[in-house]
Amino acid sequence: MSTEIDTLEQLVNRDYQWGFVTDIEADSVAPGLNEDVIRLISAKKDEPEFMLEWRLKAYRHWVSLEKAQAEPKWANVHYPPIDYQSIVYYSAPKTKENPKSLDEVDPELLRTYEKLGIPLQERAILSGVAVDAVFDSVSVATTFREKLGDLGIIFCSFSEAVREHPELVQKYLGSVVPYTDNFFASLNAAVFTDGSFVYVPKGVRCPMELSTYFRINARNTGQFERTLIIADDDSHVSYLEGCTAPMRDENQLHAAVVELIAHDNATIKYSTVQNWYPGDKEGKGGIYNFVTKRGKCLGNNSKISWTQVETGSAITWKYPSCILQGDNSIGEFYSVALTNNYQQADTGTKMIHLGKNTRSTIISKGISAGHGQNTYRGMVKITKNAAGARNYSQCDSLLLGDKCGAHTFPYLEVKNSTAQVEHEATTSKIGEDQIFYFRQRGLSSEDAISMIVNGFCKQVFRELPMEFAVEAQKLLGVSLEGSVG
């Protein structure tokens, strides 16, 4: 037993690899939040009038929420109150306005992404993944745009979409996550600075993985990005998201919103590997990851699939959800959440069944180590008209160490008798007999644990696109165990 714990501790104490800071001149606004800051952000982005109006409405709503002290408190996480006036709401690396090609992008930025393992040179990319790189508040580069443009796919930064496709933005923005949705969604709607925008036209199957890489660099900034993905009839798109941040002693806020819209027969697959700086071993610093992600299966036979691997962040508060509105639509949620040291995660999903014969699957794997607290919180709601709805949920927790916690809070609300809803949850630790079995066959404790943990997560990892699955396994290895794969 003691060897197992020792091995775990050794492995757990590895350092965060992506904690460096890029030394780049930034164009930031002063900390604080008021209507002027919002006007400034909107002006900097050269936005049409409707966007500013929308932001201001969201801001006023947020102010009323803050006055009413409506910041959500129900989650099973603990943190000191956030001072929203000390956050810098806009910070962008000083570069040329709208670089036309990668050659015009600051080489320092390119080196940063190189270092993170995200080459932005198209020829350097082996696996055919189109990347939108977001650095603090702005998108610095988007690759493969022309190739995608030939198929009619729009893949660009959100700011660009607002300027070039205002009709699409106006139609869909806030249609899944309205600015009144919750405290952090309101804040995001008021101050969001950039993000990715994807539109896949009718009948097109996107030939490559689209991805966004988020990087927080500047000090005291909050990152508020917004992603909007629209899959028109009969289309298919797979989207990846990755994120890292430097190591700092103070906490930084990341409050993003993601909206997905799937029309008839469309499929959206959204994968996240979240590796924000989790704080040090004493729980100092790290990112507060308060994110609202929601997809709407608007059309019949549409499908939205969320896959997430959550290894970073000091606190994660995130519930990627599906509104299953179209008949026969499908929602899926696959999650691995790891909390180590003093990390806290309160994550899960909501599956709201509105249409007939809608189906949803939830597979959630939580791993807690050190003093980590891991909570699954999920809701399955079958409304009155959702005849023939089907849900299967499985939530497993693995406890590594005696100071961590694993909690499960599922809500099942069923208002239709033809529904079939199942939920199962288990909590356990790695058994001594399991380790013994591996040791007996000549494997070290370290390998044994890593194999068991990987096996535990396999159901989720196999949902990830190939390139990401490798990265996720590596991440889990670094965050937890070591020689994986």
Added chain:
Amino acid sequence: MTAAKEMPTHFLSSFARLEHQLGQGGDAWFHRVRKEAIGRFAELGFPTTRLEEWKFTNVDPIARMPFHSAEFRADGLPTERLAELPLAHAAFEQRCSRIVFVNGHYNPQLSSRDLPDNLIASSLASAIERNTPSVKQHLARHASVQHQAFVALNTAFLQDGAFIEIPSGVTLDAPIYLLFVSTADEPIASHPRSLIIAGDNSQATIVEDYLSVGTGVYLTNAVTEIVAGENSVVEHYKLQDENEEAFHVATVQVHQARSSIFTHHSISFGGALVRNDVNVALDGEGAQCTLNGLYVTTHKQHVDNHTVIDHIKPHGTSRELYKGILDDRSSAVFNGSIIVRKDAQKTDARQSNKNLLLSENATIDSKPQLEINADDVKCSHGTSIGHLDEDSVYYLRSRGIGAKEARSVLTYGFANDVLNRMKLDAVRVRLECALLARMSGGHTQLEGL
């Protein structure tokens, strides 16, 4: 909260009347407990749906209703009404010790005269009057008035109920049967309070049965505290089949010592709005706890079952199975939480909730919870919600069984899983009959045992 805080005024004024009636006599300790409880209740007010624990159950109808206090009509049940209450199940009656309460007050005429010598069983009122030391030691020490408004309300109006003490080492052969009858002629609020103390190495079976005479609105707000000593074996039944206008709120608070075995069966058939709280603290190594529940609802009934199993010490085992059958426009809530404290290593906890929806309009909200703070544990929970399997119906029909009968048989089979876990034949048979009667359409009241 603000809206509800104004509500409990009539309870506060009837508390003042009760105070006046009781005068300054009696034990100062007991008086202080009640005073504190009413103070806490005034602060808490009736729970609102904004509280997580009451999210799916709206107690507004209780808060709005101007209930009379039962203490003003302690005369009890007029003899001519007894016919409505067929108490006699001959076989059972002969072998059990029966204590009967009418509107929350002890009724000596209906209760058995001869109780076994090795048992201390009386009304709680007389136990308080006699200054029984174990009452002082345990009463209101387990069910907390701090967060549970209805427990606070019950404690404030605490007057009578059952007091049972099984001395150490005693094994009771026959069950103890506690019958709580309410006369539903006028809107009465009764607050029966029971204290059950099982000494070390003792064994007992206790049945609590809640019934009503007549139809009409009233409130039963019961609290039972059970203290299970070391190595004791306690089997506790709580049967509820009141009329469909009745409000029923009940809390069962259990404290388990080392290696004790506690089994609880909760059956809810009646009532307009029913809320059952079962809180078990496994506060001793190797304690075992089993909770079984069955709720069968129809029309516009609402039944809410909340259970908390708190594993405080290592090597505890808990098993929980709750099943529900919902028909017509009825709704039910299941909220089961399992807590494993930091030191409660080697805990083995399993929980299962299964629901059968028979009608398009029935609603179920199920919320199982695991809160685990120890690593060497085995915990699981499962929930399922579904309807009758058409293949099974077809199978039965293909063998010449009518559609209606086939559905009845399958529904009965679903429920019988819970009833089969009951050791007391008399109770089980009675419930099976009641269930069959319900399945076949007519709602026959679960008669006294």
